Amino acid sequence: MKVISESLSMSTKGYNDMIDVTEEVNTKLTESGIEDGIVTLFVPGSTGGFTTIEHESGLVEDFSAMMERLIPQEAHYHHDAKWGDGNGFSHVRAALLGPSLTVPISKGRLSLGTWQQIIFVDFDNRPRSRNIILQFMGE
Numbered sequence: 001m002k003v004i005s006e007s008l009s010m011s012t013k014g015y016n017d018m019i020d021v022t023e024e025v026n027t028k029l030t031e032s033g034i035e036d037g038i039v040t041l042f043v044p045g046s047t048g049g050f051t052t053i054e055h056e057s058g059l060v061e062d063f064s065a066m067m068e069r070l071i072p073q074e075a076h077y078h079h080d081a082k083w084g085d086g087n088g089f090s091h092v093r094a095a096l097l098g099p100s101l102t103v104p105i106s107k108g109r110l111s112l113g114t115w116q117q118i119i120f121v122d123f124d125n126r127p128r129s130r131n132i133i134l135q136f137m138g139e
Helices: 022-032 057-070 078-083 088-097
Strands: 002-012 017-020 037-042 048-053 100-106 117-122 128-138
Touching (some): 002 117, 017 057, 022 037, 022 128, 048 088, 048 100, 088 117
Antiparallel strands (some): 002 128, 017 117, 037 100, 048 117
């Protein structure tokens, strides 16, 4: 079994910035030569996460509205009281989503549905430079 580690770098805007990384992952998959296996995406840090969604403007707005209803930015967060950085909501949102995602690979292709894309979400309260780790495992 091969294990190949890669990375993606990007600049984000914060505040639920949703970035479709599907094509970049596909490119790295092709370069890896893996035909059957998995890819795991991971973001170091505690204010970003991964999901899959149909990445279209209506769902992007719906996702942000849902996060605001569940974990409001203006609520009191003990993290903010301790550190004063105002991003307690970012940490809680990211913890809910999770820092990683695993996608099966079959016949050299990501096993995604027709309208399903791999999305990185930056929840922080400021722009960031992010480094995403990709690890391909398989044959």
